[in-house]
Structure formats: C-alpha cells, structure tokens
Amino acid sequence: MTTVRVKVLRFDPSTEAAPHFEEYLVPYTEKMRVLDALNYIHEHHDGSLAYRWVCRAAQCGSCTVMVDGKPGPACKTEIPAGTEAITIEPLRTFPVIKDLVVDTDRAYSRFEAIQPYVQRPEVNARPELMLPGEVEEIKSLRSCIECFACLSACPVVNEIQEEYLGPMGMRKLAELSQDRRDTQDRVAMALASGMYNCTTCKNCWAVCPQEIKVPEKAVEKLRAMALRKGVPPLPPHKVAIASIRNYWNPWMAPRAQRARWAKPYELPTKCETMFFAGCSPSLLKQNLVESVVRIFRAMDEPIGYLGKEERCCSSPLLRVGEVTMFEEMAKANIENMRKAGAKRVVVTCAGCYKAWKEDYPEHFGEPGFEVLHISQILEGAIASGRLRLKAVPENEVTITYHDPCHLGRAGGIYDAPRNVLRAVPGISLREMSRNRENSACCGSGGGVKTARPNLATSIGARRLDMVKETNAQEVVSCCPWCEQNIEDSIKSAGSGEWKVRDLVDIVCAALE
C-alpha cells in the first residue's frame, strides 16, 4: 500500500504561541481528495484536528484550505497518484480559530455591506423577470459557492484588505449590476470598494472551483460600465487613455518616435512573420526589440515590422474599461497585420500577448494568423538547432523565472521560457515557491502601476521576498511591466544587488 506524508499546520491560539507542522502518514486511495486525507487523520491519528466540511461536493464552500500553497476546497482538490507528500495549511489572510478553521466573519461582513442580493423598492416598477440572454450573461457569476479561495489568493486583498472588497464581492457587484431587477448603483459601490486596485492577475480565476473569470467578467466589466455611465477615469488612467488616443502609446511619445529603434535594421513592412514590438519595448526598452531582430537574423529568418503604423495593443485600455477605443485600435492593428500578409505575429511583451491572443479573438473572432510569444519561437529554434547558443561569462548565473500573469495564467505559457533558459549554457534555474499557475503577481497590471505605483511596488516587494528565498542572483521575466515593477520594488525595498533581465536579452547575449 502506498502512503502519502501529509503535513498539517496545527495551531490553537487559545493555548499555543505559534503554529507548528505535524506530519501524518495516510494510505493512498485512487482519486483521493484532500478532505479524505483529513478525515483519515481525524479518524486514525488525531481526533482533535479541527477542519470544516459539510457538503463534500464543492457546493457549500466550507472546506477551503491551502494545499501546497494554493487555496481550494479540500473536497474537490485531488491528490494525484504518486504524490509523496503534501502540505495543508489554513486559508491565507484569515485569522485562525483552530488548525484549519479560519475566521471569515470580517470578510463576510464586508461582503454583506454591499447588500449582496437583488435590491428593489417595495412597489417595483422594473420587470421582475430577466430575459434568457441576460441570465446567460451572468450565469457564471452566479455560480459562486462563497468558498473564499479567491480572497486568499488575491494579491491586493493580501496587501490592502480594507481598501479592496476582493474578487468574491466584485463578482457579486458585477452580477447585480447586470440584473434588471436590482435598483442599487452597483457601479458606484464597486468604485467605493476599490475596483481600480485589481491588477487583473487572474489568480482568483486560477483557484476558483467554479472557474469564474472575475477580472474579465467582473472587474473590467464594472470599469467599462463606470466609463459608460460618465464616471471619469482615475486621473493617471485619463492621461494614459488620452496618450493612446493621440500618440498610439501610453507614454506620451510622438508617433514618429515609436519606430526609431528599427531604422538601422531596415525591416520589411510585409512579411509572413511580423513582429509586433509594443509600446513599452519600442519606447522604453529598445534593447529588447533590437535583441528580437538580432535573434531572427541569427536564425536567418525574415521578420517584418509595421513601423510607425503599429499602434498600442491597447491592453491598457481594456484593463481600465475603455472598450470603444480598445476596439478601434485593435481593429487597426489586426487589419494592418492582414495587409502585411502575416501568417504569424510575434510579440515579446506579456501584455501584448494577452491582447493579441485572448482579447482580440474575444472581440473580433479568430484573426486568421497565428499569435506567438517570442519564448515559443526561441524554444522551437533551439530544439531544432536553428539557434545555437554559447556560454558567455556573465551567463554563469543562478536565475529564477517570474511568470508574468498575462503570459502564464492568461496565456498558458509556462514551459517555453523555462526550456529556453535551461538551454542557455551557464544558467541554472531555480524555481520560486510560487510558480507557474500559482505564481504570485508582481503588482503592476490592470492599471495599478499607473494609478497606484506604491501599491504596485508593495505587492512587488512580496514577490521579491520569494525571489530572495531562491538565493538566485538574477530574476528573469518576459514582460517589460513586470521587469520595471520588480526593479522599482527592489529600489523601494533598498535591495540594490538584484539584477532583472528579459529572457530575450539573455538569449541575445548568448548568440554564437
């Protein structure tokens, strides 16, 4: 019989000063759930273990715990065959009552304060029925089982609990705002509940047993509703929106400046493989875009570029709710790529990737060309031998890789950058405690870096702690926003020794 070593964080605040781990051996059974393991421990090892469960069917939301650092309902979380050990802890951010039982009263009373039910006057002039299309639109939002997993996973709730209602509440407000029977101003409530603090990191979605897309279906939806109702955007967002409208980039840089980096390369404007350089790489990190071109030259593969016709991918617009302008800009980008004869569009920024890969098709359907992140190109080229890398002295480093939220959770790209890094001679890769789909947000997305830079760097400081735990010398990522925010977090934390690099720069430095 195989057994699993189950480490449980035990704590009785009424008698103990601090929590401690206890380890139990649990016989493994096929398709075993975490709750089965807890029940076994309770029955065979220690009847005093405190944990909650009721329905055993992922419906009541009572059994949520952290399993190997990720929150989820114990009754739904399967222990995969072959697992040697797992760690079970109480939900992060909630005070512990005993062992795995946490106090959700405070979070729940904040949730109750938004009156999370259809509100209407006694004599209701509005239709009492919702139309089928409307029900469909909010169906997923209504499926919440109030398990609190998303609150525990949310980097903003973890940082400023009192200033952000969190994903569970945002979901409810979005649901009620689209319910024709409800007469409350749910958008105003969302504003007062800190809706602009969400980084759109998708951590809530990644842990949600109902797979509710809170960032897109709730937060971005509420932000769009606010703009449509005439609520002015936050002043820094207003500046960025105006800049994108006038200059096609959020950095107030004249349009002609965008393509300046490409002059020496004389890239064609029509090609089967087109490079979408993006605003931040083109205007703030020219070494990055130049590295992409050098890599394509090293592979002896042609690459085209729209030049000054390229517009912001407009991810920043969508994130802050400016849907109409997003659609105009996105349409122009797609049309230009079609005119250029693109069979594939290559991007290097995680924000651009989410826009091209997920948001454009959502708004306009499939564009008729492939969208690839540069890490995928590099992975393929290295594997096939089209790209050969040599060891260079400065590459003799231990590095850790930060998954950008919009490349990882949003795009599902986890292996390509890691495989590329492993292929660079002299680099050894060390994972952070939170990685891949459970990776922690750096804090910069969703317009937070622009409007609340201090919040962005304080979330970034938490990520930096995870970087430090690895004892790696450098942190590498695939997103100029993440890289900038991690750099800023390093500066504000006074940890000047850390180097932050982009994957592309590392590969470019190792070209033979």
Ligand code: SF4
């Ligand atoms: S997307 Fe991230 S920041 Fe926004 S509510 Fe979800 S977990 Fe929180």
Ligand code: SF4
């Ligand atoms: S949104 Fe999902 S994760 Fe959050 S409380 Fe509801 S069911 Fe749980």
Ligand code: FES
């Ligand atoms: S016991 Fe009800 S959700 Fe797990």
